[in-house]
Amino acid sequence: MDDSTCTLRYDGSFDGLLTAVFERYSRRINAESVLSDKADIPMFLDRVIDVDTDEAKARRVWNGVKRIMTNTGQKLLTQSYLSAEPGIDSSIFRIIIKSIDTERTVENDFADPDVLAAWHAARRVGQERHQMLQFLRFQKAADGSYFAPVEPRYDVLPMAVEHFANRFADQRFLIFDISRKYGFYYDGNKTIRVTLEGDLPHLRSGRLTEELMDEQERLFQDLWRTYFHAIAIAERANPRKQRHDMPARYWHLLTEMQSPPLHTIPT
DSSP: OOOSEEEEEEOSSHHHHHHHHHHHHHTTOEEEEEEETTSOOOTTOOOEEEOOOOHHHHHHHHHHHHHHSOHHHHHHHHHHHTTOOTTHHHHHHHHHHHHHHHTSOOTTOTTSHHHHHHHHHHHHHHHHHHHHHHHOOOEEBTTSOEEEEEOOSSOOHHHHHHHHHHHTTTSOEEEEETTTTEEEEEOSSOEEEEEOOSOOHHHHHSSOOTTTBOTTHHHHHHHHHHHHHHSOOGGGOOHHHHHHHSOGGGGGGOGGGSOOOSSOOOO
């Protein structure tokens, strides 16, 4: 093995991270950290080696991980990776290496800073997924399908879409991550990942335009906002608790947090 230390640079994907693990062993490289090609190279970094993502190599590493780590440990790696927090990919990289070298899972070694960092990141990602399930709002489109914009802090949409496909199995819908410009479309049978580029108004604002919206959708939104504001008891308002239970960063996508309609709702 080359004794000089280096950092492996990969394409930012989970397969790319697993490929970096494979290359460390196959090329006998003394690497203890990785760096996404989307990140700036830190000053004074000794040596950087680029790694090309290879699905076959990634699969071999993941099969090795599954042989050593429990299902909980595997979930720890994938869930913490979705946090995209600085340095978490290097922590995952080292956790896999430690598990391979010792032939035992290190997922519960909380004295290990990498394991602890992964658990903290995974917990935050899990909380974000839970909040997405609470605060996602569908809008009915003119073609009968449903559109739901989301803007989560972490990339949790892959963890949440199955819940909605199971719950709304008879509906066609698109759940779209505004900030990451991708989403999942469910056609009533299977879920497809889609990427939408461009400057479409509803992809910016998260609200369907009048021509894209179903005729009755505006009425239903007005009814929901009117009900939400009508049941509020001003004397019992607790803004601090409201922000705790419903973080303000979600409000711009919640129908009920918009101003109530000024016109009279027909009965």
